[in-house]
Amino acid sequence: MHQTFDAALGINLLHANQKGADHNRAHFDEWGITCFNIMSSPGAGKTVLLERSLAVLTDDLKIAVIEGDMTTELDADRLRQYGVPVIAINTGRSCHLDSKMVAGGIHQLEHQYNPVDFDLVLVENVGNLVCPAEFEVGEHIKVALLSVTEGEDKPLKYPVMFQEADCLLITKIDLAPYLDIDINRIAANVRQMNPHVTIIAVSAKTGEGLEHWFNWVKSQVLNQRSSATATEMLPA
Amino acid sequence: MHETDMTKALIFTVKDWWESQTERPQITEIHLIVGKFTCVEPVSLKFAFEVQTGNTFLEGVELVIQETPLIAFCHRCQQEYAPQVGLQYGCPECDSPMEDIRSGRELKIDRIEYIFDEANKKAYAPNI
Ligand SMILES: Nc1nc2c(ncn2[C@@H]2O[C@H](COP(=O)(O)OP(=O)(O)OP(=O)(O)O)[C@@H](O)[C@H]2O)c(=O)[nH]1
Ligand SMILES: [Zn+2]
Ligand SMILES: [Zn+2]
Ligand SMILES: [Zn+2]
Numbered sequence: 001m002h003q004t005f006d007a008a009l010g011i012n013l014l015h016a017n018q019k020g021a022d023h024n025r026a027h028f029d030e031w032g033i034t035c036f037n038i039m040s041s042p043g044a045g046k047t048v049l050l051e052r053s054l055a056v057l058t059d060d061l062k063i064a065v066i067e068g069d070m071t072t073e074l075d076a077d078r079l080r081q082y083g084v085p086v087i088a089i090n091t092g093r094s095c096h097l098d099s100k101m102v103a104g105g106i107h108q109l110e111h112q113y114n115p116v117d118f119d120l121v122l123v124e125n126v127g128n129l130v131c132p133a134e135f136e137v138g139e140h141i142k143v144a145l146l147s148v149t150e151g152e153d154k155p156l157k158y159p160v161m162f163q164e165a166d167c168l169l170i171t172k173i174d175l176a177p178y179l180d181i182d183i184n185r186i187a188a189n190v191r192q193m194n195p196h197v198t199i200i201a202v203s204a205k206t207g208e209g210l211e212h213w214f215n216w217v218k219s220q221v222l223n224q225r226s227s228a229t230a231t232e233m234l235p236a
Numbered sequence: 237m238h239e240t241d242m243t244k245a246l247i248f249t250v251k252d253w254w255e256s257q258t259e260r261p262q263i264t265e266i267h268l269i270v271g272k273f274t275c276v277e278p279v280s281l282k283f284a285f286e287v288q289t290g291n292t293f294l295e296g297v298e299l300v301i302q303e304t305p306l307i308a309f310c311h312r313c314q315q316e317y318a319p320q321v322g323l324q325y326g327c328p329e330c331d332s333p334m335e336d337i338r339s340g341r342e343l344k345i346d347r348i349e350y351i352f353d354e355a356n357k358k359a360y361a362p363n364i
Contacts, residue, residue, distance in 0.1 A: 009345045095238055
């Protein structure tokens, strides 16, 4: 006789990933590191932004980068020139980083360096507007990039990432004069679903707006430090 | 492509549960609740699930997906409304931004159905 049973679970479909993200965040908190998850569609300007940021922010902050790419180390090599540890993670066919992949990066950082020396870990996610938004990696801050060439309507069409973002960078604004695009319209579209998001318009090419971004990053690291309560112990 | 990754995540999570059971039950159905304001497309998820579970402990298991609509609550108007995904997220009455999502973000394994073989259970029951 077969008998059917029913287990009411009510657990998150991404529970396994969530557990990994909590593990990663506990490491960051223990080491006093702030972690940013930087997300956008392919080519919105994440790597160039990181290059510009490393050139300036390393004066004030000790930074490491975890660089997700489907196949190459091209981006990682570009960033290594700034003298910071860059841990490259090839995701293979996966279109986003998950918490397990980032855990691999964190453990490399732990073994090759003294993690308590670092202030900030920047995770460059795989270029994709869709699922990176659902897969937490243990970050404290989510940053979304949208370049002016992508169009005003993208936040409306790919809402989840923009709804979850703490900061939206509107990138490549040096190109705006050549396009039929209204930056205020992009901002308004994001604010429709995320009224508290910090929005900064930047051009990595001309440098416009970057000073705001740098200041915002520094303020977030300070905030994170002061709000970090007693260090959490990791489960054995 | 991301349904492939979602499915992997789902399988990992179910496996966690399955391995935590004292007797590994034979799962027959997995019931999910998936919000419309997520990155998951149910048809693609079902397809990916079927493909990825072949020859595993989940082979032949049916995935039953219940979708929930996106519902937000406007604090100014003190009422719920249904934002139009892709077009308009603010309150249709007063244009306040969408702030308080009441449904639509769910990605949940609601329940799992499984069977026990009673005869086997008796045969292996200790001290009888
Ligand atoms: N005009 C202009 N071009 C830019 C700007 N920022 C980036 N680009 C160009 O946009 C292209 C893509 O930039 P990347 O930084 O590689 O983009 P990415 O987001 O890292 O791309 P993936 O890692 O492949 O997802 C490059 O050719 C950059 O030179 C900008 O502010 N202005
Ligand atoms: Zn890049
Ligand atoms: Zn993905
Ligand atoms: Zn209203």
